[in-house]
Every structure is written in structure tokens, then in C-alpha cells.
Amino acid sequence: MTKRMILPLIFGVVGAAILLSLGTWQLRRLAWKEGVLAEIEARIHDSPVALPAAPDPETDRFLPVQAAGRFTGEQVRVLASVKRVGAGHRLIAAFETDGRRVLVDRGFLPLQSGSEALPEGTLTLTGNLHWPDEVDSFTPGPEPDQNLWFARDVPALAGHMGTEPVLIVAREVSGQGGAVAPLPVDTSGIPNDHLGYAVTWFGLAIVWLGMTGLLLWRIRRKTV
Incomplete structure (x- = not known):
């Protein structure tokens, strides 16, 4: 390895490490979001209670x-x-x-x-x-x-x-008839894009490593 290859190698490894860490973080966020959605889904289908006297938009949502x-x-x-x-x-x-x-x-x-x-x-x-x-x-x-x-x-x-x-x-x-179809609350409208983000970051890491490898190969050819 020549001295000219050291800096690009460090730059490539550090960049790939950052991208991989971002992908890993998104996977952790995915697990967290799936847990949240499971809790919401369970609450939605829980046994109904009487209408609270003063419903709170945060604690009483769903x-x-x-x-x-x-x-x-x-x-x-x-x-x-x-x-x-x-x-x-x-x-x-x-x-x-x-x-x-x-x-x-x-x-x-x-x-x-x-x-x-x-x-x-x-x-x-x-x-x-x-x-x-x-x-x-x-x-x-x-x-x-x-x-x-x-x-x-x-x-x-x-x-x-x-x-x-x-x-x-x-x-x-009760007694509503079929003209109006209820659209009950569910979790389908709550975004959960973390898997897509993770795939994007991991894909960028692969591309980054590929470009780093190509750059190192070209530097080595010029020095041989």
C-alpha cells in the first residue's frame, strides 16, 4: 500500500462506518415503532369504556x-x-x-x-x-x-x-343501516418507514465501499 492510498482508505472506512451505523439505528427505530404500533393496536381493540368527563388528546387518543x-x-x-x-x-x-x-x-x-x-x-x-x-x-x-x-x-x-x-x-x-360504512380507527395511517430508511443507508454503505475500492484500485494502477 502506498502513502497515496492511506487517506482514501481512511475516508472510505469512516464513511462506510457512519452509513452502517445509521442503518443500524433505523433498524432499532423499526423495532421500537413496531412495539408502539402493537400497543396502539391492542388499545384500539380493548374493551370500550364510558366517555371520559374531560378527554385528553394525548392520553386518551385511540x-x-x-x-x-x-x-x-x-x-x-x-x-x-x-x-x-x-x-x-x-x-x-x-x-x-x-x-x-x-x-x-x-x-x-x-x-x-x-x-x-x-x-x-x-x-x-x-x-x-x-x-x-x-x-x-x-x-x-x-x-x-x-x-x-x-x-x-x-x-x-x-x-x-x-x-x-x-x-x-x-x-x-346501532340502527345506522348500510348506506354509511364505518371507517374504524386502525394503525394503517401511522407511517412506519424505518425499514426502507435502513435499506437505503445500507445500500449507500455498499456503494461507498465500492467507490472506495475502485478509487484505491485506480491509485494502485498509477503507482505500479
């Missing part, structure tokens, strides 16, 4: 609840789409229970469906508390004249409909 009451007839549509079904709306309705008014995500209504009749009288619903993070700088504002929203912005919807800033995403609603 909490399964059951509530008896009635829909008031007030509702808005949130633009949505479902795989293999197409475009439609989530129906967000005001729900009265034990002297309280909360929001309920009743489920999905395809665009081609007719008018959806709200069930009358007292009914029972089971679902999960949720505060979706769906609003960013690109989200259009609501169109009140069309009763159309583009995200489930719980505080804004609560202000618009005069309810608590609490959303129950329905899993089952």
Missing part, C-alpha cells in the same frame, strides 16, 4: 368508548376516498349523550350514494376517541355553503357545530 344518545341531524361532509371504492365523504355528526354534545365520525358515504338518513331515537355507538392530524399549509379551507370540509379538524369542527372538541370514530352504530 381510547375505545361506548356512548348512548342521539344524533341531532347536524352534520358536515369531509372529502375522503377509500381504496377500491373511490371518492366520497366522511360524515361528521353532532351527537348528544348524557347532556353533552360531541362529534362522531359515522363513516364513509360514496359519492354515488343517495341521501343518508340519520337513525332516529336513542341508539348506542362504539368507537375510538381520535384527534386526527390532517391539517397542513396545503389544506383548503372549508366551504360552509356546500357543507364541505377537507380535513377532520376537531377544534374547528367543534366550534362550527357547537360541540366539545371530542371526536368518536365509530366502529359500530
Whole structure:
């Protein structure tokens, strides 16, 4: 080995070590995220409890609840789409229970469906508390004249409909009928890209080592 090869070799080894460590870190993050998702999934399908007096967006997220009451007839549509079904709306309705008014995500209504009749009288619903993070700088504002929203912005919807800033995403609603299909909370919308990141870092490490080997080979040819 010539002196001219030492610096490129050190540079190549250190760079590859950094890339490999980043890939390993992503694998650790993958294991952590899978554990978190397993905990969330277990909580989602736990036995439902009564609606808390003052639900907290952090500690009570995904909490399964059951509530008896009635829909008031007030509702808005949130633009949505479902795989293999197409475009439609989530129906967000005001729900009265034990002297309280909360929001309920009743489920999905395809665009081609007719008018959806709200069930009358007292009914029972089971679902999960949720505060979706769906609003960013690109989200259009609501169109009140069309009763159309583009995200489930719980505080804004609560202000618009005069309810608590609490959303129950329905899993089952007694007497709802088949027009509206519940879209229960699950973990499919929670990103878990750590495996892809790990593969990327390990791939870059392989490329880095290959380029280092090629550089060392060219330096050696010139010095022979």
C-alpha cells in the first residue's frame, strides 16, 4: 500500500462506518415503532369504556368508548376516498349523550350514494376517541355553503357545530343501516418507514465501499 492510498482508505472506512451505523439505528427505530404500533393496536381493540368527563388528546387518543344518545341531524361532509371504492365523504355528526354534545365520525358515504338518513331515537355507538392530524399549509379551507370540509379538524369542527372538541370514530352504530360504512380507527395511517430508511443507508454503505475500492484500485494502477 502506498502513502497515496492511506487517506482514501481512511475516508472510505469512516464513511462506510457512519452509513452502517445509521442503518443500524433505523433498524432499532423499526423495532421500537413496531412495539408502539402493537400497543396502539391492542388499545384500539380493548374493551370500550364510558366517555371520559374531560378527554385528553394525548392520553386518551385511540381510547375505545361506548356512548348512548342521539344524533341531532347536524352534520358536515369531509372529502375522503377509500381504496377500491373511490371518492366520497366522511360524515361528521353532532351527537348528544348524557347532556353533552360531541362529534362522531359515522363513516364513509360514496359519492354515488343517495341521501343518508340519520337513525332516529336513542341508539348506542362504539368507537375510538381520535384527534386526527390532517391539517397542513396545503389544506383548503372549508366551504360552509356546500357543507364541505377537507380535513377532520376537531377544534374547528367543534366550534362550527357547537360541540366539545371530542371526536368518536365509530366502529359500530346501532340502527345506522348500510348506506354509511364505518371507517374504524386502525394503525394503517401511522407511517412506519424505518425499514426502507435502513435499506437505503445500507445500500449507500455498499456503494461507498465500492467507490472506495475502485478509487484505491485506480491509485494502485498509477503507482505500479
